Structure formats: structure tokens, C-alpha cells
Amino acid sequence: EPEVTQTPSHQVTQMGQEVILRCVPISNHLYFYWYRQILGQKVEFLVSFYNNEISEKSEIFDDQFSVERPDGSNFTLKIRSTKLEDSAMYFCASSLAGGGTDTQYFGPGTRLTVL
Amino acid sequence: AQSVTQLGSHVSVSEGALVLLRCNYSSSVPPYLFWYVQYPNQGLQLLLKYTSAATLVKGINGFEAEFKKSETSFHLTKPSAHMSDAAEYFCAVSEEGTGRRALTFGSGTRLQVQP
Numbered sequence: 388e389p390e391v392t393q394t395p396s397h398q399v400t401q402m403g404q405e406v407i408l409r410c411v412p413i414s415n416h417l418y419f420y421w422y423r424q425i426l427g428q429k430v431e432f433l434v435s436f437y438n439n440e441i442s443e444k445s446e447i448f449d450d451q452f453s454v455e456r457p458d459g460s461n462f463t464l465k466i467r468s469t470k471l472e473d474s475a476m477y478f479c480a481s482s483l484a485g486g487g488t489d490t491q492y493f494g495p496g497t498r499l500t501v502l
Numbered sequence: 503a504q505s506v507t508q509l510g511s512h513v514s515v516s517e518g519a520l521v522l523l524r525c526n527y528s529s530s531v532p533p534y535l536f537w538y539v540q541y542p543n544q545g546l547q548l549l550l551k552y553t554s555a556a557t558l559v560k561g562i563n564g565f566e567a568e569f570k571k572s573e574t575s576f577h578l579t580k581p582s583a584h585m586s587d588a589a590e591y592f593c594a595v596s597e598e599g600t601g602r603r604a605l606t607f608g609s610g611t612r613l614q615v616q617p
Binding site: 418420490494496 | 538
């Protein structure tokens, strides 16, 4: 069964450093998402991406964050200058279409630790 | 704005007992509702979803949920718990007709199944 994959599973970085989290969505899916979950808190939406542009973003997704689909398979989340409060589990998801009923398939997550 | 409340961050049941995980939502437009499950070190997996068709929705692994508009609830049930059901369960909502694809999650309920 096709699945969303994410690398690395765990990333440790120093405050102020740039990190890139990588995701490979399901191959025929057209919509891509990033969510995050700070330890002990809710899963929060960050951004959705379609047709090589951001279609929706939350207030969390400020200028420190960017997303890119650099090739036909990868979808990345970049944090330019990490802060302590960026420590969280980051989940990538993809869906075949973008309707409200379309199932979003989630990857296993990348745990980001900022020291 | 939409929101989800899951009552009970931890629920413990005996194997073979009824599982009831509670979810209440708030939405200004008709909602789409989802239950996801997360097993340790895995991504979020869709259990079932309500998309304004039948109010009683059956999902995988014997789970079902009933949409009750008058109670703004979408509680998840399973008649007989199995040890393999131990996981974290998340209720989520998206909004019909708004074009928004972001899922809003509840804070999750960790289910323990005692032998």
C-alpha cells in the first residue's frame, strides 16, 4: 500500500540553524500538507500546497518557514533560523484531491529538537 | 472558526469491554469529521470519516462513530476492545464549502487496553 515517507525520523539542531525536513508524498497525490505537534499539544496545521504554490497557511507559518517541491517526488519544509519553540513533531500529509472530504494520508513524522 | 474537544486525555478499558472515545466539535458551517489513530512511531492513520451522508459511519478495525448534530458530537465506539487497539486517537474537523483543506485536530485520547 502506498504511504507517505519522511526523513529524517529525528533531527537535532542548534538554535539559529536552518533545517530542511523532507517528505515523499504518495505518488499520484496532488495536494500536500505540513502539520506539527509540540509535545503535549494538539496537532496544528501549518500549510497546504498545490500546483507548486501555497494554497493555504496558518498564522504559525511565518517568514521563517518555506515549502518547496524541488522535483517530482519530494516535498520539503524549511525553517530558516530555528528557535527553541520550533521543537516539535512535524507531519507531512498528502491527498489525491483537495476537497474537504478527501482523506489526508500522513507520514510517520520527523521529530525536530532545537537546542 | 472550527474547533474540536476530546474529553479524556487517557481512557483505560479491559480487553473485551466497550470502547467510547468522546469528541465534540464547533463549526460555523456543516462539518466534515474524521477519526485518526496513531500507533507508536507511526503516522496518523484514518479510521473513519463523516462527509454528510449516513450519520453512522463504520471504519476499519471494527470502529464506528455517530454524527449527532443536535449534540455537536462525533463519538468513536467499538463494542469489544482488543489489545491491539492501544494507541492514541485524534478527532479532527474540516469545513464544508469553504475551500479550506486544513484539518483542525483535538488534543487526542490515549487508549489503554488492560488484559
